[in-house]
Amino acid sequence: MAIRKNRNQKARRSLIRGFLGILTGDILIRKLALTNLPYILFITLLVIVYIGNTHYAESTVRKTDVLAKELKELRSEYITTKFELMFKSRQSEIAKSVAALGLEEPVTPPKKIAVGNE
Numbered sequence: 001m002a003i004r005k006n007r008n009q010k011a012r013r014s015l016i017r018g019f020l021g022i023l024t025g026d027i028l029i030r031k032l033a034l035t036n037l038p039y040i041l042f043i044t045l046l047v048i049v050y051i052g053n054t055h056y057a058e059s060t061v062r063k064t065d066v067l068a069k070e071l072k073e074l075r076s077e078y079i080t081t082k083f084e085l086m087f088k089s090r091q092s093e094i095a096k097s098v099a100a101l102g103l104e105e106p107v108t109p110p111k112k113i114a115v116g117n118e
Helices: 002-024 031-035 037-088 091-099
Strands: none
């Protein structure tokens, strides 16, 4: 039991030392860091790409939200305009608007004019 506690404490101390070595920069001075420099640079590159990808994804989400709001506004404008057009193209509304010009609806139905043998 005491051996397990001792191993856990040693592992915890080495983890803390490693973490503090990274924070203070001591890890970069050691020979081990110089031999693993390409790996460290690769990890750094991956972190930069990850940050860039996250920024790109967030900006895409923001643009999508803006376009969704714009689409909603345009859809409501379309419905309003369509309703107004349907209202103004009714026969009674057309008759009211041309009455000011002196035009009236004919009371008699139209007559068919036959030309030839039709």
